[in-house]
Amino acid sequence: xxxxxxxxxxxxxxxxxxxxxxxxxxxxxxxxxxxxxxxxxxxxxxxxxxxxxxxxxxxxxxxxxxxxxxxxxxxxxxxxxxxxxxxxxxxxxxxxxxxxxxxxxxxxxxxxxxxxxxxxxxxxxxxxxxxxxxxxxxxxxxxxxxxxxxxxxxxxxxxxxxxxxxxxxxxxxxxxxxxxxxxxxxxxxxxxxxxxxxxxxxxxxxxxxxxxxxxxxxxxxxxxxxxxxxxxxxxxxxxxxxxxxxxxxxxxxxxxxxxxxxxxxxxxxxxxxxxxxxxxxxxxxxxxxxxxxxxxxxxxxxxxxxxxxxxxxxxxxxxxxxxxxxxxxxxxxxxxxxxxxxxxxxxxxxxxxxxxxxxxxxxxxxxxxxxxxxxxxxxxxxxxxxxxxxxxxxxxxxxxxxxxxxxxxxxxxxxxxxxxxxxxxxxxxxxxxxxxxxxxxxxxxxxxxxxxxxxxxxxxxxxxxxxxxxxxxxxxxxxxxxxxxxxxxxxxxxxxxxxxxxxxxxxxxxxxxxxxxxxxxxxxxxxxxxxxxxxxxxxxxxxxxxxxxxxxxxxxxxxxxxxxxxxxxxxxxxxxxxxxxxxxxxxxxxxxxxxxxxxxxxxxxxxxxxxxxxxxxxxxxxxxxxxxxxxxxxxxxxxxxxxxxxxxxxxxxxxxxxxxxxx
Numbered sequence: 001x002x003x004x005x006x007x008x009x010x011x012x013x014x015x016x017x018x019x020x021x022x023x024x025x026x027x028x029x030x031x032x033x034x035x036x037x038x039x040x041x042x043x044x045x046x047x048x049x050x051x052x053x054x055x056x057x058x059x060x061x062x063x064x065x066x067x068x069x070x071x072x073x074x075x076x077x078x079x080x081x082x083x084x085x086x087x088x089x090x091x092x093x094x095x096x097x098x099x100x101x102x103x104x105x106x107x108x109x110x111x112x113x114x115x116x117x118x119x120x121x122x123x124x125x126x127x128x129x130x131x132x133x134x135x136x137x138x139x140x141x142x143x144x145x146x147x148x149x150x151x152x153x154x155x156x157x158x159x160x161x162x163x164x165x166x167x168x169x170x171x172x173x174x175x176x177x178x179x180x181x182x183x184x185x186x187x188x189x190x191x192x193x194x195x196x197x198x199x200x201x202x203x204x205x206x207x208x209x210x211x212x213x214x215x216x217x218x219x220x221x222x223x224x225x226x227x228x229x230x231x232x233x234x235x236x237x238x239x240x241x242x243x244x245x246x247x248x249x250x251x252x253x254x255x256x257x258x259x260x261x262x263x264x265x266x267x268x269x270x271x272x273x274x275x276x277x278x279x280x281x282x283x284x285x286x287x288x289x290x291x292x293x294x295x296x297x298x299x300x301x302x303x304x305x306x307x308x309x310x311x312x313x314x315x316x317x318x319x320x321x322x323x324x325x326x327x328x329x330x331x332x333x334x335x336x337x338x339x340x341x342x343x344x345x346x347x348x349x350x351x352x353x354x355x356x357x358x359x360x361x362x363x364x365x366x367x368x369x370x371x372x373x374x375x376x377x378x379x380x381x382x383x384x385x386x387x388x389x390x391x392x393x394x395x396x397x398x399x400x401x402x403x404x405x406x407x408x409x410x411x412x413x414x415x416x417x418x419x420x421x422x423x424x425x426x427x428x429x430x431x432x433x434x435x436x437x438x439x440x441x442x443x444x445x446x447x448x449x450x451x452x453x454x455x456x457x458x459x460x461x462x463x464x465x466x467x468x469x470x471x472x473x474x475x476x477x478x479x480x481x482x483x484x485x486x487x488x489x490x491x492x493x494x495x496x497x498x499x500x501x502x503x504x505x506x507x508x509x510x511x512x513x514x515x516x517x518x519x520x521x522x523x524x525x526x527x528x529x530x531x532x533x534x535x536x537x538x539x540x541x542x543x544x545x546x547x548x549x550x551x552x553x554x555x556x557x558x559x560x561x562x563x564x565x566x567x568x569x570x571x572x573x574x575x576x577x578x579x580x581x582x583x584x585x586x587x588x589x590x591x592x593x594x595x596x597x598x599x600x601x602x603x604x605x606x607x608x609x610x611x612x613x614x615x616x617x618x619x620x621x622x623x624x625x626x627x628x629x630x631x632x633x634x635x636x637x638x639x640x641x642x643x644x645x646x647x648x649x650x651x652x653x654x655x656x657x658x659x660x661x662x663x
Contacts, residue, residue, distance in 0.1 A: 108424020
């Protein structure tokens, strides 16, 4: 009995193994059948020309679909939602409470301590009266708090826009010789910057600012920071007669040429406060929780230096001071806008350049802090908000303002919850304008120079430059070109070089796209770059090429020539290795997202050229837009049913089987 049981168990195990083997063979056969199944390439659904145009425009200008909230809503709700869309304050305002106010009040007062000395300093950087910097820290933040969508953006003057405005206007008009004209041009440039920014947002053309790549901005900002820092040597050394040029060589010549004007009192005070400011900045970078140390340092420096100069005014007469600043609110300046005269073109050009730079910085800063708190910032709404606040600012004695990285960082770390922090900051500036202006009479210019140097040092991102060198040599070259362009030519020319290099890089990628030779990963239907994957092997008698770009008029000729070269090189390789002769070229169209009429003609010409060499051309996996264009141009009919496949694997399998079937 025991023997019979063992026998049954033995047969059961044997039968089970046979059964598993049969199942495994059947599964492999099914996989083989599936692999050999040829799928038909379908045309996309038929759409009218108007519908296709509407969809394409919607994808270009409304990728985020900002009006999805209005769907299936009543007229009253659409009005409320529209009001909230245009004025975000109506969206979060009803839920505002004392807890949020307490957080915003603390952060608002904190950034006010930074905004007041920065406003004065950056105005001097733009060669404007210091009071204009405070005016620009009052009205624009109020406008932004109503229209802006970022909770943490601290609004006010920024170093880059101030530097560019000062350098561009000073090349033609001197503030010391023609102060009224200079002010008119500054306000008018601000007006045009606002109009340009608001227009970009209204027309949803935000992609225009993307032409300033990060690589070129890294170089441009670093060059500008070096120039700004060298310009402040005038204040740090106490030089009276200083060059108005912005290039590094004239600045250094002026510094050493005027050595007889150096003042030891100014040098001691300037470098002393510079060391203090840099130390506080280092502390805050190392320990972010101590952000308030660097935030309070500029105002502390202003207060301490002002007290020192006042107490030692009889012994420190060589230290230049700000002097009298007018009390009161922003005076209207709409009557000073300059719309007719020989310098109008200069004002427009300055407005466009400063508008682009300030918009780029403002949106980048807003998105950075929004990502940290997991909420979205509407780029087009931000453009309209920044543009409208600059238009309003130009009529209230303000110059170009935007979201400042330093203020926003302090605002974020101080616990800001809404844009009310900007209102609190503006209220603090208002109190300063109305009651505290006489206290700044003895503030030394050297401290303002130290504050500017400390602020712009953060723009020198050497780590990003090293990363560019390691990752993308062309980006690093663009960075260097914009950096040296600013240093040795001028700030506007440096910016122009940065834009030109960015456009050149785009054209290079468009006109010279990648074409890869693909090989099969053994045991799969996957085809990859043979240079990237060592296990990928070329399929005998096939040349499989992957095109990694849309096919346009700009690159169609290059693609044709490059593909013919690949064919020639493949034939030479086959001949040298005594391999199977080349019979078919497969173009993997997976990455070809679009094609125009020139591209269609190129494919047609390429097919005819290859046919003369007795070579077959087939396409694999064309996307909907491409297959639609092929169908409309009748090229699909010329290729035939055997000229287009869903995947590269199916193309290889079907064509190989047809060759085997031939006698």
